[in-house]
Amino acid sequence: MTDAISSGSPYEGEVDLTTCDREPIHILGRVQSYGALVAVSSDWMIQHVSENIGSFVGSTPAELVGTPLDTVLPAAAMSRIRAKVLDGRESVNRLFGIRLMDPMVRYDVSIHRSGRHLIIEFEPKADSTRDDDSLSDVYPLIQRIRAAGSLTQVTTEAARAVRLLSGFDSVMVYQFQADDSGSVVAEDRRGDLPSYMGLRFPASDIPVQARALYKRSLLRLIADVNDEGAAIHPQVSPEGKPLDLSLSVTRAVSPIHIEYLRNMGVEASMSVSIMRNGELWGLFACHHRTPRHVEFERRTAIELFAHLFSYELTHLEEQQRSRAQGEMANLQTRLMALMADGDDLSESLLKVSGDLRDVIPHDGMVLYADGDFHATGGTPTEEEFKGLARFLNTTAASGVFATDCIGGQYPPAADCVDRFAGLLAIPISRRPRDYLVLFRREIATAVTWAGNPTKPAVPGPNGLRLTPRKSFEAWREIVAGHCAPWNQHTRHSAELLRVLLLEIFLKITDATADERKKAQERQELLISELNHRVRNILNLMRGLVKQSVQERDTIGEFTTRLDGRIQSLARAHDQLTDDEWDYASLLDLIDLELAAYVGKNSERIEILGTDVQIAPKAFTNLALVVHELVTNSVKYGSLGSESGRLIIALGQDTAGALTIDWRERGGPPVTPPKRRGFGSSIIERFVPFELQGEADIQYKMTGVEARFVIPASYVQFVAKETKRDENADAASGPVSLQGVSLVLEDTMIIAMDAADILTEMGAQDVRIASNVADALREIEANTIELAVLDVNLGSEQSLPVAEKLAELGVPFIVATGYGDRDDLTGLYPPCPFVRKPFSNETLEVAISTAMSHSKK
Structure with a gap:
């Protein structure tokens, strides 16, 4: 709700939830004090000014109205403003870093047309000791959103990004529903602030005309709710019309909306429109517990981020549509x-x-x-x-x-x-x-309202009006x-x-x-294909029996060997049929074969590399090869010894072919077989003969080593890397964080990644600092459970923070991109170091070490 309905207004006697929809919030006649306004005619004659204009140009409102603008502003500033107006491609034009009367002060300028007026607004540009390239922060944040896969993930990342860009205490993603109410679908906030996640806000909170303005002016900043602002002089034109401030960036705020924000405990707010297909999809609602002004140039970067985020929403919708078409x-x-x-x-x-x-x-x-x-x-x-x-x-x-x-x-x-x-x-x-x-x-939909959506009209400080809610406790409505x-x-x-x-x-x-005829033809084709596959299976079984007989085994050995080969084929067949006779996982095949012979002794087996999908023709052949390798290793090699180990490495050569390296270690001494049985033939000849690949096996004294090359036409490489070394996790032990953690890192994306990892480990609140002073303030204000410190923070190092944490007995780790860490270990208090770029696993091991040392 945006504006008061005073006693004696034209709405008196008919106050309801639609009254706010009729309130003229675009002609409030005031601007916020952080900026000043000048309205000129088409011939650059000053028509209106804000009463605080004197602090910008050194003249009073009475002296300015009716005079040419070029007698007030420097020639360089006028030249830039005129050029921007002539360009005129945007509804709101922006200029950054203009100098006015004081050559030491720079201003950001917003220019737009309003009826017959050209409105020019000035904001002082804060001094900065470093270059604040706001736009450079936008792209990496959008990249994180592109990596998200669902609406929940996308909106959560977006809330986090806007908070990082704006510096506000909390940011909500507010999505409009079909009935114009709004739901909070994501938020990122300071840990001690209340959560509004999942709450529904009535449509009357953002009236019709306010939503219309959000579509035209995409960003709205309220820097200080206690700011009385500056009035427009004169209030109306000679024709008796007030100045239309619809697109004004410094437009003042209605008393009712100010009261609404105060009830939330908010002293500054910013709303950023989220548009999709030309319609208002929702808002980024930013709140701060103290006054906060965000420079116009950074607001422009935030507005750009909102534009790009809208594109990502559209892309996500297109993906969902494409998925629906596929289904x-x-x-x-x-x-x-x-x-x-x-x-x-x-x-x-x-x-x-x-x-x-x-x-x-x-x-x-x-x-x-x-x-x-x-x-x-x-x-x-x-x-x-x-x-x-x-x-x-x-x-x-x-x-x-x-x-x-x-x-x-x-x-x-x-x-x-x-x-x-x-x-x-x-x-x-x-x-x-x-x-x-x-x-x-x-x-029975339980809708959690942030206040009663049917709020009544009661007498208030501004007369009879719809009062903003005094409390934001949830109010539940059951929809039957x-x-x-x-x-x-x-x-x-x-x-x-x-x-x-x-x-x-x-x-x-x-x-x-015609359809029945085609159905009959398809049935006949399926029957022919079934007959072909059955004949192939029968021929394969006949060959297995015949070749196994020639190995001169006893009846028992022959039965065991033949049964093992048949079971291996059966397991491979089960995997293929589970995948509808499509490509199947090689790692699953290896796991099944190893489980059949060595049970749960996975600590003796290490599998390196990425998983690979194998075509059906190659899959059954590889099943027999792996089976023979495993059974031989159990009988004669490393898997038959308690100290033996097996390493299987999967890779890809320059031609795109799959390489499989089989290396046995720690088993009994190996001697080459004196004769080549059918099992040896399977290992050495199946891949070259059936798949036109390569096979090389060497019987070294230290253990059997074999290498197979499977042509690229039979494989599909999976992007996700599979890591089967379970000893690393077991060695470090599980890490469980619970309280407040600190990340000191001056590179935003690395800090966010570290915070994500700590959150996954259970940290309830992760504070991020980019310099020593901010980090020390966080340590003083909070009980820190764990800290992750970067070494180099641009012009300073994190050593003072490390010394303070060591003094307090707080465990911490140091992340560094330097190759040689000897100098650092002598400089910093005793702590684990982790090399950048770190991963979940390397960071978890270092944290486990740090926390275990702190308990000693």
Whole structure:
């Protein structure tokens, strides 16, 4: 809520939640004191000024009004302003670092048109001992958002980024809902401040005209709620019209909004619009417990970040749309396969109802086609649906109809709320109207309001008005008779399904005979493929039996050896069928084979490198090769000895081929086999013969070493690196943080990464400092449990902080990018060092060491 409704106003006697929507907040007639305003005519004659203009140009308002602007401002400043106005491509033009009367003071300038006026606003630029390149901070923060994969992750990273850019105590991401209320979907705040996460704010908190201004002016700063501001002189033009300050960056704040912020304990705030497809998606709502002014140049960088964030939101939505299209394409494939087998549409839809539920969540489904009724789950009866169908016939024929409260639009449905409360109707033909209708059951939605959304009108300090809430305690409202809303992505999926079903419906009516013929041909092809695979398996089994007989084993050895090879093939076959005969994981194959023979002795086995997906043809061959290597190692090599170790390294050569290095250590002395049995042939010949790869095995005294090269056509490399050395984790032991941690780091992205790692380890509040003075203040104000210190902080080092922590007995680690750490270890108090760039694992080991030493 933005402005007072005083007694005697035109709204008196009809005060309700729409009253704020009619309040003229764009003509308040004042500016905030951190800036000054000049309004000029088209011929650069001064028409209005703010009463504080004298501190900027040295003249009083009465002396300025009616005079040419170029008699007041220096020629250089006028030249730059004129050039920017002539450029005129933006609704608000910006200039940074202009000098006015005092050559030692620089100003940031905002220029925009308002009716017949050109409004120019000046803000002093704070002195800075270092170059503050605000725009350079934006790109790395956007990169972190691009790496996030969901709306929750994206908005959380965005709140954190805006807080880092602005320096405010707390930042909320506020998303507008369909009823114009707003929900806090993410926040980043100082640890001692209250959380508003998940709260819903009534639509009346941001009235219609305020939302309209947020679409035109994307950033709004309130530097000090106790600032009385400066009045515009004169208040109205000779025609009696006040100055329109809609796009003014220094526009003053209404008394009611000031009271609203004070009730929240806020003394400064900033709102940044989040636009998507030309509409207001939400806001970054920034709050500070003390007055705070953010320079215009940095506000411009924050506004740029909001623009880029809007693009990332759109990109995320496009990804979700693409995913929905992929899911619908898979559903189409399954539907067409079922119908090719002779099932009709109703049978096919019922069979894929589970898959459809994954794409569009629902609790019941009705297919109504050619007067036939087919239902599953929580739905109306056939008689009830016939009445509902007549209601659906009154909706638009060419699109999907969705409602989360069908009882409110079709009263007879209110009696069915025990089975369903909302529906999504998909028309699948034009005449007669046939439908696929998805139903959702009632959900008693507990909406957590940040105050009562039906706040009353009461007498206040400014007369009869709607008072802002005195308390922001949660107020809960239970919404009955509604289902979970059908969101935009669900509706998009439903539209894709509508197109799909229309196509299927036409194919059924126009090409039934042709479809049956194609189905028969596909069936014959599948049977032929099955016969081919069965014959291949039988031939392979025959070869295994024949070759195993020639190894001159006893009956028992022959049985054991043959059984092992068959089991290896069976395990490989199970993996392939689990993946629908697609590429399968090599690491899973190795794990299964090792588990079958060496059980849980994984501490003796080290697997290095990234996982690789293997094509089905190569997979079964590698299964036999790995099986022979493992069984030989158990019988004669390192896995048969308690002190033995096995190292398997997976890599990629310059041609993109997979390399597998098998190295055994610590087993009994190895001697080359005196004869080559079938097992040796499998190891040495299968890869070259079956896959046109390479195989080399050497029987060294220290252990068997083998190298295999699998051509690139049989492999797909997985991006995520797999690390199977479990001893490293076990050696360091789990680290559990609970209290306040400190990160001292002057590079923002590295500091954020370190804070993320500490949070994952359990730290409840991670304070970030970029210099020694800030770090010492944090140590004085908080009980620090652990600290991570960078060595070099630009013009200073972190040594004073390390000495203070050592004095207090607080464990800490030092992160450094220097290669030689001997000088540092002599300079710093005893502590662990970790080399940059650090990882979760290296940082956790160092922290564990630091904390264990502090307890001694």
